Amino acid sequence: MGIGDDAALLGRIQGKLVLSVDSAIEHTHFERDWLSPEALGARALHSAASDLAAMGAAAVAVLSALVLPADVGARELRALGKGQASAAKMLGCVVVGGNIARGRDWSVTTTVIGRAEAPIRRRGAQSGHELWLIGNVGLAAAGLRLLEMGQARARKKAFKLCLEAWRNPRAQLREGKLLVGRASAAIDISDGLAADAGHMARASGKRLVIDEVALDRTLAPELYEVAEFLRVTALDLALTGGEDYVLLATGPARRRPTFARRIGRVEDGAGVLLERRGGERMVLSGGFDHFAA
């Protein structure tokens, strides 16, 4: 970076350039008492970098555009920057510049610049390939619901795990890179498994079949405990919960990496189906609301 210059100067980049931007807005995505400024900075960066993970890209540089209310001081700003810097370090990139402005509500807009020699796309799913899940779905959605219910300081282990999943997600850049040459398609789950599987199915012109038994096997035991408290099923949280920044991919069985768990398969056709325990198939078209209807 050209410190003190008008723009950040990065030098030459090997490979294709991959770009992603994401905003975290107070009152829309979070409330101030839900997480520390440090966690906010780190979370915003992982969330933006997750889009690159799904493409098998490496993160190179980050730009941060902050909006801070008048009552946010130098201490909170430093903490936020510290969270961004440590998240960047964990992901192998660096915050090279940004912008700070005053406004009524906090917001953190993070741009991640990455590179990929052979980016994975969401449109490459092929019939006969497996559907893979990389990471735990549902926990962050459960954590968010707990926060919305005023359970920010819950002490039960299962509750804390869910809160932590929402507060401190990790972009799976390493796993994403290891999918290159193995996966035929990939997407990050930000809108929920059912909805993002729908995006992949549509882009690929294929049908994705999620195997309930296989999906159920991937769920954390703690998710059941919190789901009961929330009066939803763990499966609902898994299918509709976003913000876990888990990766969904497709690929041939013989190429499945050890960190990926098979939760279904790709078929000719369209849409996303859930194959229940008894073999019955239900259409999941874009999220829980449709699933429940």
Add this chain to the structure above:
Amino acid sequence: MGIGDDAALLGRIQGKLVLSVDSAIEHTHFERDWLSPEALGARALHSAASDLAAMGAAAVAVLSALVLPADVGARELRALGKGQASAAKMLGCVVVGGNIARGRDWSVTTTVIGRAEAPIRRRGAQSGHELWLIGNVGLAAAGLRLLEMGQARARKKAFKLCLEAWRNPRAQLREGKLLVGRASAAIDISDGLAADAGHMARASGKRLVIDEVALDRTLAPELYEVAEFLRVTALDLALTGGEDYVLLATGPARRRPTFARRIGRVEDGAGVLLERRGGERMVLSGGFDHFAA
């Protein structure tokens, strides 16, 4: 761009990568009745691209992160996108992706990705070089003051020119590229001529001397008319007014391009001085407040 993918996919970039991000926030930088959504989109893009102009970089791609209040509908969003797209086209780049979120106040955060073979820095000013101005300073600041005074629909030609300068600035990318090989240092004037000259002086370890007579010669006649109405001097507006997205550069006299106007010179020393008509020198350290004191 990989339309519909998680991140925008750009391909390979020739030259060094240059990055810039800038936010326009409602109630901080603008009010809704000051400009149309289309002008807002275009203005935000030019403003972010101006940082690249100062480095002699070309703009390649743009990411747009929008925050929209609940009462902003599809029509305004389309208009804003249209403004962004036409500004991008004018600047030779393309909007490749973005993010839209709800929030209490409008905001437009624009990231511009550019490339430069030989970026100009703000730290290269050399003693004996001239100080060049590229563009008209003061008009946008006058326009902003008119807007703050409720003169959004002023009809006098001079007033309209100032309003237009604030509403529809143009990033001087073409001029910036033509400075490569001619200028020893460059910066875009976003904080005001005196303040940004201070940044350049500090980065270069030199003194910049602004020649009042020469600067005065560059000012638009309309600026005097509006300055009188605003009860400030045209020189104050020129020295302290930002948001014109004018370029300030230094270089040897024999290399001055036709579009650049000489307004001073670089000397050994530190700080920014204004050399008055009578030869008296005043220290301008960071803006009008200090200048006036």
